[in-house]
Amino acid sequence: LAIAVKLGSGIPSEEVLMQPAPDPSNLPWPAVKIGMALGRFVELLPNWVNPPGIQMLQLTAVSHFKATTIKALAELGIADLLANGPKTPQEMAAASGFPGNGDKLYRLLRLSTSSGVFAIHGPLKGSETRFRNNQMSILLRSDHPNTIKYMLMHLAADGDLAWAKLAEGVKTDKLPFELANGMGIWQYFKENPEREQVFSKAMATQDQLMTSTSIKEYDWSSYGHAIDIGGAYGSFIAALMRALPDIKATLFDMPQVADNAKVLWAKDHANLTDRVSFAGGDFFDAQTIPKPGQGKTAYIMRSILHDWDDSSSIKILKTLAAAMKGSQAKLVLIEQVLDDDFVSDLTVRHGFDLHMMAMANGKERTTSEWEALLGQAGFKLNKIFPTKGIQSLIETEPV
Numbered sequence: 001l002a003i004a005v006k007l008g009s010g011i012p013s014e015e016v017l018m019q020p021a022p023d024p025s026n027l028p029w030p031a032v033k034i035g036m037a038l039g040r041f042v043e044l045l046p047n048w049v050n051p052p053g054i055q056m057l058q059l060t061a062v063s064h065f066k067a068t069t070i071k072a073l074a075e076l077g078i079a080d081l082l083a084n085g086p087k088t089p090q091e092m093a094a095a096s097g098f099p100g101n102g103d104k105l106y107r108l109l110r111l112s113t114s115s116g117v118f119a120i121h122g123p124l125k126g127s128e129t130r131f132r133n134n135q136m137s138i139l140l141r142s143d144h145p146n147t148i149k150y151m152l153m154h155l156a157a158d159g160d161l162a163w164a165k166l167a168e169g170v171k172t173d174k175l176p177f178e179l180a181n182g183m184g185i186w187q188y189f190k191e192n193p194e195r196e197q198v199f200s201k202a203m204a205t206q207d208q209l210m211t212s213t214s215i216k217e218y219d220w221s222s223y224g225h226a227i228d229i230g231g232a233y234g235s236f237i238a239a240l241m242r243a244l245p246d247i248k249a250t251l252f253d254m255p256q257v258a259d260n261a262k263v264l265w266a267k268d269h270a271n272l273t274d275r276v277s278f279a280g281g282d283f284f285d286a287q288t289i290p291k292p293g294q295g296k297t298a299y300i301m302r303s304i305l306h307d308w309d310d311s312s313s314i315k316i317l318k319t320l321a322a323a324m325k326g327s328q329a330k331l332v333l334i335e336q337v338l339d340d341d342f343v344s345d346l347t348v349r350h351g352f353d354l355h356m357m358a359m360a361n362g363k364e365r366t367t368s369e370w371e372a373l374l375g376q377a378g379f380k381l382n383k384i385f386p387t388k389g390i391q392s393l394i395e396t397e398p399v
């Protein structure tokens with residue numbers, strides 16, 4: 001296997017690698033459950049096998065080195081440079097405008113490739129070694145249907161500085177993101193439109209793992225209209241509209257985001273634009289929230305309330321309740337629901353919980369925390385629908 005990887009053989013062509021990843025929502029439920037349990041076991045296995053000192057360094061320093069290297073390669077656009085075939089670090093450095101630094105690039109690629117991201121093509125020749133994309137690095141191409149490039153660019157530029165202030169955030173009432181950037185995240189995106197664009201594209205990264213299963217595990221067919229509150233560039237609503245050919249939709253987000261979404265839809269979802277409208281506003285201002293459409297309306301908030309602490313979340317929910325008043329509309333939250341048994345729950349969920357703490361003073365919530373939050377805002381929780389991803393659908397309506 002090592003020889004095959006070294007020679008880059010056994011890896012499909014770039015064209016095949018560019019196909020959309022298999023849809024995990026097609027897996028049978030037992031396979032999903034076994035996969036999750038197995039994943040947790042594999043995650044803990046090195047703790048039992050390695051001496052604690054070594055394992056602690058693996059978990060902290062080495063993981064950090066690997067993650068930072070892969071984020072840097074994403075930012076440098078290396079996977080895109082390999083679109084037309086294998087190249088040496090020297091060739092890639094020259095094509096990127098830093099011709100003298102191929103040896104540095106080689107060292108990044110060495111760590112990344114030995115971690116399974118990128119492959120060697122042909123013999124090892126130092127910075128003259130030829131590299132190519134593999135099943136992992138292809139996801140760093142900006143034009144791959146399941147690209148994670150923008151998520152990594154967002155984490156590197158907007159996230160890492162905030163995470164560096166985590167301990168200070170715990171000791172004080174200060175928000176790590178604000179300590180790092182001098183302002184809250186949403187103000188930061190308003191003032192830095194190029195960062196907002198990377199962030200909004202990064203949000204679509206959720207789609208590979210979570211969108212199709214969120215559509216399949218809930219009965220959307222009774223709705224005639226869907227209003228996506230804080231929908232970013234609308235990748236969720238576009239997928240929902242493709243699944244339900246008659247549903248109409250409204251994409252609501254901050255004005256500059258809604259404007260960018262409109263431009264993007266004219267290019268990427270042109271065949272859906274006759275069924276969608278775009279609304280800019282502020283979900284703390286009830287006047288700006290779109291009113292229910294024709295037919296039963298689903299208000300959707302995916303990954304919104306986990307950005308906010310309880311008191312802000314209650315304010316958002318109350319503005320929605322005001323807009324929904326007197327209608328049959330329901331609110332469907334697409335969010336993570338933490339297990340009370342945190343030892344067996346997925347650590348990715350606890351990771352997101354801290355990411356929300358660092359970035360926005362937000363949090364992931366358990367079932368009882370969701371019930372309490374919704375209750376305080378005048379909503380009742382009808383039912384939680386688990387999905388095959390890490391999020392669940394929480395169907396709720398004003399009391």
Ligand SMILES: C[S@@+](CC[C@H](N)C(=O)[O-])C[C@H]1O[C@@H](n2cnc3c(N)ncnc32)[C@H](O)[C@@H]1O
Nearest residue numbers: 186203230231232253254257281282283302303
């Ligand atoms: C974590 S993103 C989720 C995006 C999208 N729902 C998804 O799942 O891909 C949060 C979204 O909330 C939007 N947002 C933040 N503050 C807002 C406000 N006050 N009014 C409207 N939208 C807001 C952001 O612009 C961003 O698109």
